[in-house]
Amino acid sequence: MLDHPKDFSFETFSGNRGLDQEEPPIFEIGRTDTSGVDIEEPAHLEPRLGALERKGPIGLPGLSEPEAMRHYVRLSRKNYSIDAGLYPLGSCTMKHNPRLNEKIARLAGFADLHPLQPQSTAQGALALMEELSRWLLTLTGMSAIALSPKAGAHGELCGLMAIESALAARGEAQTRKVVLIPQSAHGTNPASAALLGFQPRVIEAGADGVVSEEAVAKALGPDVAAIMLTNPNTCGLFERNIVAIARRVHEAGGYFYCDGANFNAIAGVARPGDMGVDAMHLNLHKTFSTPHGGGGPGSGPVVFSERLAPFAPVPFLLREGETLRLVEHGDGAQSFGRLTAFHGQFGTFVRALAYILSHGADGLAQASRDAVLSANYLRVALRDVMTQPFGDRLCMHEVLFDDSFLEGTGVSTLDFAKAMIDEGYHPMTIYFPLVVHGAMLIEPTESESKRSLDLFVATMRDLIASAKRGETRRFTEAPRHAPRRRLDETAAARKPVLRWSAS
């Protein structure tokens, strides 16, 4: 067993530990009269500000360029990243982020383009949006697309708004107020439905982890507007009854919204359009690798079936011969309106298209297959020491274990995750989906080599053996080798300190 970490972690004078350097907030190192940007003071200026000129100080600290560089580089080294190691966060899809995408997004013709400049001067940008649309529509087998949603949850709003508009056109917007959502769904699904005044109605998955046709049939009625189903679902399983479910929903007068967060398992392999889907968002930052950037920006274009296409939001693209036109106003048509200023996350469109063109249709299918292959490889390599909640069966791009293998060890799922940090891994997703006790959802993605997967397996097996041997302190005191040990989240929430102040 290791000694208590206090024996070695506080021994330096500076608080630094070699390459792990401490860095105070900018407010403790900057000064309001320092600046790292040289700007010429205007020669003479007669302000036209009315009486609204700021008088008092703001308090913003400034850093010279070297100080800024050091501050942010030091901070960066306190982060884990996909570039530095396996990041098996199930449901989040941490795959390799090609730098070509960054390079292309920074071309002046894309980065230095104003959303409201004359469309005649931005035909290349509109062509890029058209090309991305073509790919996304072909890959999904759908009819129409809204590029503007800013992230997955925004896409959910977009899809549900189109559904409500279609219901309104049928005169049923007031009577159909229920949205069926499985217990395993992402939290955004019920949150999006509730925001628009729908009542979420929970449907239970079967013992095999997927939703049955019967469960849906039982929950359907004249009050149901739609079903929201994630496929592959958050347990890493393909909803194999999906076609029958879609048929039932349609027969009952409802629409099928598919949460496309896990499209990366089937891109190029199967098409949601063939499954009866009416609307689905695509997380460009997951499936098409526009980077996560520490939690955003996301990008959540929505594809629509023919039935919902007329209700898609503005703006949308129209081709008029050689010219592309972005339609920015509803013009009295059936479009449900505008979701955001301007045209969506154009910078992520560039990155996603660069990623897509690099892979091609063949490469995208191969990436999906490799992701599924790698998840199953981990599953069989760990199934004798971990426990699968839905029995020993194939999974899709992510494999779900539960914590029953830790029973009696005194090690919780959280402890186990923290011990992985000491081993140099970002933990998998834990405690999600909620339907499985002590869930551990592992998504290796297609970006890992076999060597990397084998090392991960060996590490996991060692950790599990250690837990079973009763070496609990390796877990309960973890992490010891991270920039910080466990943080007091209770204190943070009881007395929130959300901004720096001089104390």
Next chain:
Amino acid sequence: MRYLPLTDVDRTQMREAIGVADFAALYADVPSELLLEAPLDLPRAKSEIEVERLLSAMAKRNLSAASAPFFIGAGAYRHHIPASVDHLIQRSEFLTSYTPYQPEISQGTLQYLFEFQTQVAMLTGMEIANASMYDGSTACAEAALMAHRITKRRKAILSGGLHPHYADVLRTISHFAGDEIVALAPDVRAREDIASAIDDSVSCVILQTPDVFGNLRDLAPIAEACHRHGALLVAVFTEAVSLGLLKSPGEMGADITVGEGQSLGNPLSFGGPYLGLFATRQSHLRQTPGRLIGETVDADGRRGYVVTLSAREQHIRRDKATSNICTNSNLCALAFSIHLSLLGEAGLRRLARANHASAVDLVDRLASVAGVETLNESFFNEFTLRVPGDAARLVEAMAEQGVLAGVPVSRLLPDAGLDDLLIVASTEVDTVEDREAFVAAMRGAL
């Protein structure tokens, strides 16, 4: 395929380990009629060179701001971005990390967001700020929803100076959420009477300054009128740099301040990704949407940061969450924060003055152009011109002369009968020569 590390030998070995003969067997859970038999009718994989060639050709078909005298604003602004900003945000540890759910190995992200929250609170004169939202327009819609939760009323009054896209986003959300919107008529000269529209049924007034036509608005009397009726004032800005020179919304009595943060650190990028700034009073903390970072200590008593108060958020509250939002605009917030740290207070004030000076100079030069009238009594770096004839046609004609002149109001408000109005922005990147070219091109086109 250069991004896929598995070799065919690996794949075979792995399939054997799993016990599946081929990829079809791996997808056994997918009904066979759903599996594509033939590849889709789409191009095959391409090398870096090929992709670069293809996409560069698309980029070249656009007239970029860098290649022409440029005066377009109306919600997105061209500013100089220090080289170090773009370098730093491309650090692997910033670019390729996820939401900081494991705080022990995410202190970099958590600390810069804590710094960001503090900077936004200082800049807006508010007590607290969140870790950013999608963009200004969606932050604005979230502010209205939050005001409704706080006041338990459902009617928002929109100033006629609010960016029309923001008003449209509010209309969409309100329509579906069943809330009421009272949108005042487009108010080119900032003469609307908001106060008399406020009564005890109003949840909030949404008022932008500088407004979309560039006018500066005094929020104080409207804040007072709101508070008399138990309503909240939501202050909106689309040009964050203006806060370096103008009274802050907090100082003028705003209850919630939202805005677009693109101006600092983030390129125009044809409309996104940008970042929404969201700040409010401490007393509204529990109703605040979006991610919040808080300071705490670790097991050894060392200062650290965590995502906090997440019980408000969708992954816990589900249908009872304060918002359905899951992502923030993290990397854009980092760019904003680095740029603002580099500027510091002194730099921001100088930058703001340089912007104002540039706009003042252009307005003065335009005074000599016959038939063109500047409508603003006050402005920051943007103003509205009345031009003879159709402003959209004038913009096209000036673009043909290589000058990107501004946003015709008809592009934002096609049915308002304001076809002769042009919104023009001038920032620190414009040179005297650019402004001369603007005036010359306008004379030529008229």
Next chain:
Amino acid sequence: MSGERYTKDHDFVRVEDDVAIVGITDFAQSQLGDIVFVELPSPGRRVAKGEQLATIESVKAASEIYAPISGEVVAINDRLESSPDLVNKEPLGEGWLLTLRVDDASELEDLMDEDAYRAFLESEG
């Protein structure tokens, strides 16, 4: 009637004079973990049995409290605003949530007494 009565949601009610003190049980607080925030209704609000009454937040969960009986909210425990941890420390004492003026005392009969609650806890395992 004296002593606490319990609900299957692990809330308790203790009638003193004509008001009922409402809170959560020790078992409930241990399940929630460290409590960080308690959202309480305004005094004067009328609630029907089963209606949502309060929300208790721990770091990773938010739990709704439903009215165990019908009545009017008389007082709320103001100390929880600054010290939500009282619910963890003394759920049946200083960590009470609010008091209700009881509409119908017979509703109390439907709740479990201490023995029944203990048996219920055991049966829940």
